[in-house]
Amino acid sequence: MPDVPLPLTELAFDNRLAALGGGYAAQVRPAPLSRPRLLHANADVAALLDLDPAAFATATFTEVFAGNALLPGMAPIATLYAGHQFGTYVPQLGDGRAILLGQVRNARGESWDLQLKGAGQTPFSRFADGRAVLRSSVREYLAGEALHHLGIPTTRALSLVAGDDPVRRETIERAAVICRVAPSHIRFGHFEVFYYRDQHQRLAPLADHVIDEHFPHLRGAADRHARWLGEVIERTARLMAQWQSVGFCHGVMNTDNMSILGLTLDYGPYGFIDAFDAHHICNHSDDGGRYAYDRQPGIGLWNCSRLLQATLPLLHEDENEAVKIAEHLLERYGPAYSERVTALWRAKIGLREAREGDAELINRFLTLLHRGRADFTRSFRLLAQVASADGGDARALRDRLLAVEALDAWLPDYRARLRAEGSDDDAARAARMNAVNPKYVLRNHLAQRAIEDAERGSAGQIERLLTILRRPYDEQPEHEAYADEPPPEARHIEVSCSS
Incomplete structure (x- = not known):
């Protein structure tokens, strides 16, 4: 970061994606928002840009990030992409309500x-209005920070601006604009559109742009495209493992919502699981459960196969040889996922070493959580309080579970496994477990409170949630209520693709 943070007008724009030319994007100017009001701005994200947070108090900041004005150096574009939506190929999608102002290069x-x-x-936009509603904007604004502070790769947001423009979804709602910030918003679908249009000559320039900007160690290598795709596949697999480990459900894992950098992208009907159901469907619009919690790893693999299909022309001029290379690359997904997810689950139950039988031990615990619909997040924090000695105290966890008999059958094996590796120092183990098992996650009922607060014109709940979610693993006794399971009246909040 520079010695002195920069004022807004001195941000250094470096619009390399726009420089690829018109075949990849369309020049477009944002539509003004009526009576824009800055609800919240993120100083942590401003620091990524070398931006002085003092800019938040200026009228110019609100006007620019409402879409009402441009800064010198901005080159706004909407990019072209396609995608497989719920398994069906849609030949043209593109940024229907997102406009890339440009790239800022920091110090x-x-x-x-x-x-x-x-x-x-x-x-x-395909006849859509190009707007986002305040409800969904608040959810995305919070979600990026929630996952970031859990250590999960994600897009983030700099600002949340509300306006007075009416927007029709299920009802009439108010428009809002967020400024999303990420190293790149390029998706699997950016490559699919050119493959299926037989515009294969456009694939290499786009791939090389991604490599030059985000995989610089591969620049100029003869086999750079295959090596790059292998890394994308492994990043995607590891991302899926991280989602599973915290009970996060994306809700719409279409290929146009999959980041080429392995980031969590496009927060719509997402949700953290409360009462654990391995088959949980967080998206009310997902009638068939395609994107249910337990299907996410498999969908990640399927989506990677679609990316490889779209990039076959980059792998070899002979299609049969290209397919062989692609098949070999796809084989990297399984081991990358398995290695990461097993390590995460081991850490979550307090194990330091890898031993035979660990997968069965972990799955038995998840099964008893599933059978009793135990709260996913709280259960792992309570497991940290279980004594390792035979017959030791496990009351806190037992009191929260319905599958008590299954727990009582599992605990002796768990305790024996802890002692076998010398993890019988209960205080040290609890500290390790609490460092990887969050106490606070962005539950839907908490996001809903923030939405209702924002609709009244206040950002108080947004600010409070962001304060809590910056330290998701800490006890924070002053915020204990935010770790609670949802109250009965909030347990059936539904989110859909309009969320």
Whole structure:
């Protein structure tokens, strides 16, 4: 970061994606938002840009990130992509309500996309209004920070601006705009569109742009495209493992919502599981459960296969040889996922070493949580309080579980496994477990409180949640209520694709 943070007008724009030309994007200007009001801005994200948070108090900041004004150097575009939505190929999607203002390069040489979501119609809006509602904007604004502080790769947001424009979803709601920030918003679907249009000559320039910007160790290598795709596949697999380990459900894992950098992208009907159901469907619009919690790893693999299909022309000029290379690359997904997810689950139950039988031990615990619909997040924190000695105290966990008989059958094996590796120092083990098992996650009922607060014009609940979610593993006794399971009246909050 520079010695002195920069004022807004001195951000250094470096619009390399726009420089690829018109075949990849359309120039478009954001649509003005009526009576824009800055609800919240994120100083942590401003620091990524070398931006002085003092800018938040200026009228210019609100006007720019509402979409009402541009800064010198901005080159706003909407990008073209396609995608497989719920398993069916849709030949053209594109940024229908997102406008990339440009990339800001900071003093450390990092490039960050500034993208307005909800900034109006683009050539890819397909008769839609190009807007985002306040409800969904608050959810995305919070979600990026929640996952970031859990250590999960994600897009984030700089600002949340509310307006007065009416937007029809299930009802009439108010428009809002967030400024999403990420190293890149390029998706699997950006490659699919050119493959299925037989515009294969456009694949290499786009792939090389991604490699040059985000995989610099591969620049100029003869086999750079295959090596790059192998890394994308492994990043995606590891991301799926991280989602599973915290009970996060994305809700719409279409290929156009899959990041080429392995980031969590496009927060819509997401949710953290409360009462654990391995088959949990967080998206009310997902009638068949395609994107249920237990299917996410398999969908990640399937989506990677679609990316490889779309990039076959980059792998070899002979299609049969390209398919062989692609099949070999796809084989990297399983081991990458298995290695990461097993390590995460081991850490979550307090094991330091890898031993035979660990997978069965972990699965038995998850099964008893599933059978009793135990609260996913709280159960792992309570497991940290279980004594390792035979017959030791396990009351806190037993009191929260319905599958008590299954727990009592599992505990002797768990305790024996702890003692076998010398993890019988209960205080040390509890500290390790609490460092990887969050106490606080962004539960739907908490997000709903923030939405209702924002609809009254207040950002108090947003600020409070962000304060808590910055330290998800800490006890924070002053915020104990935010770790509670949802109250009965909030247990059936439904989110859909309009969320």
